[in-house]
Amino acid sequence: MLSLQELLQAARAHPLYRDWPLEAVRQVGDPAWERLPTLGREALRNLPLPRASAGELIYLSTGTVGHPKLVPLGRADLDRVATLCVRFGALEGIGSHSRVMVLLPMALWPVGRITIEGHRRLGATVYPVDLHGGIDAWQRLVWELRPTVISSTPSVLAAWAPYYEGPPLELVETTGEPLMTRERHLIEGRFGARVHDAYGLTECTVGVECAVRDGFHYWPDATHVEILSPDCDRPVSQGDEGEIVLTGFQNAHLPILRYRSGDRGRLIPGSCACGHPTPRLQLLGRLRPAFDLPRGVLLEPETVADALGSEKGVRLRYKNGAESPAAACLGRNGFPMIEVAYDGPMPPAQARRRLLQAIPELAELVHEGEVDLCIIGEVLRMSEMGGQ
């Protein structure tokens, strides 16, 4: 991992931290550190990327492409994140006996690549499988590949669970979105293996559950976690709930210092029953309303507003289940539906095109029938037609 001095050196050279008083910082948590500002997610939007002297990979952070958050990772950065994932795998019990099917997005998002690299270094045999193709393809591949571990997002595994038939598994790994207790039970019941969840952002990988599964273990040499008040840069009392603020010693191409994750959480006092000495973090949800769509896609109102150029804002509603009060309005195909209302003169058909072009994750979900997209104007027109 990067040392603090290496991280500060990288930060001093980066436009994000041009005005930050970094010179006085001697160690994490000292008074000079606590006087540093925090970094908001907005700062990463439209960030000019200084050209690195060495090669690098440019990945996207979930949720935006109209004004994307781009995250560059150099080869050494990727190595450091993979090293952290090796620790995750070792804590879970993955080793050279394991055969890991990685059912995560590849290409534009780094989570699949990092998972492949980490497991590969543990000596496991790794099968990279993208999400495309759907349940039929996954089901067929699971018999072809006969994995002992499946690594995916909770929503993908929850969707697959009712149909899953496959060889016995050692364990299931989830990442990319909050894992609901109900999903954990469903996945464990159908896949016949324990679920280990991992927490991290594209910008900064954080931690993983051990067998006890009481919070995420994280490694302070890789990630420094602070819990601050959502409204100011002051720490909350020990053990209290607040915004998770991250410093990553992983990426020199995009140094991450005191980054406000937008997630709520608390540090868990005391040591874990598993005996592992690392500290633990409990994730409690999102600070601001955003929509957790299938496959780990997080749709934020401002992303939709940006895509539609709607200054007065948008209203989003996600109708995602038969038990929802809005069930009667579920989409034509009975799929979960994202309902978008907006102010402005743009015709609904154009708004649909703009949203699907600007937010590829949304386009993917709509294309593959995971969700229906409903633009309010379209619904009105349909009801008018129905009335004739």
Next chain:
Amino acid sequence: MGLPGTFSVPAEISTESTGPTWRDEILGPRGLSRWDQLALSGPESLHRRRPPTAAALVYLSSGSTGYPKAVAYTERDWRNGVSHRAECLAAVGVRSADTAAVVLPFGPWFSGDQVCDALVSLGVRVLPVGHYGPHLPAAARLMATLGTTVMVTTPSLAYLMPPETPRMRLVVLLGERCPGPLRRALQDRFGAEVRSIYAASEAIIGPDLEEDVEAYAWNQDRLHLEILDAEGRVHDRGQGELLVTRRMGEATPLIRYRLGDWVELGPGRLRLLGRIGHAFTLASGVKVTRRRLEEILDGLGHPIAEVRFRIEHRPVGDLLQVHLQSPVRGLRPKAVEAALLDGDLDLADAIASGHVRLQVRCDHGTARAKRRLVVEEYPWSL
């Protein structure tokens, strides 16, 4: 026939390879001293083989048969693959100052990751795009934002790139042969030099030649190439099926491996003339063979008198129309569609990615003594 003096397979792999095919089925007790008596290998040897325990990564290749073949890499294989690809990319003009977009499959079928690693090793800034249709418009705008100068992709995907795709300096094509008219169309559309690298999932061969882009070179320190002629004889040069021996390869050693391509092999250069048994190529470089189609039709359990596969490459994606005629009524298009998708994961993936639209029609037809299979491939409407 002789082997070049630089041949170093025994030192590299004979003591480390765990693949049973290498030792037990190909080498035999006599070792490499009797090269010309070694048996040939082919895709069926990959079907039979379980990935060796030393493998770190296993990708799939099903282009020639529709059945997944495991193409495994150890750590050292991966590094060798990266350096070989980097060598080819440098030879076709990729430079460290470039920003490259990689528009290739990253899933189980092909290692877009290895191309990315090769580009990064050359000092290039890389945007790994993938090949998924719904992502391409946004990715094309990102390519413009980042000032992309190079795109690495397949000819079909290059053709399908959305209008937002910026003009650039260089387009590097992989995965399938690029017909001359398509090459010229891509040159005009992207304002770019168009170069190719000849590579399959199992083996990277080499870059095209600057003075003759229809011909390819290869690094003799990495590969030994031969051809198998129509009479079943092996030669160092001439026309025939390409036989590849890779000098380094731990998890998936290739020795006299029939790649399924018909080539003209000359001193220091080769020309790719076509695929053997090839039926048609789908966007993203998926190749479907007649044999695979026949097997899927066999599996329908319904007599088929005639079947016509019509693939049309359009700017918005491929249209695959399947028209079956059966002397017995009751064949349903949905059943045929399901058999095609279930029988060929590549095809299913291409459809799920939004690059191919499938239409199936079933009619009553008169019985024939032998099923007639017609394939019509309409090239890009240039």
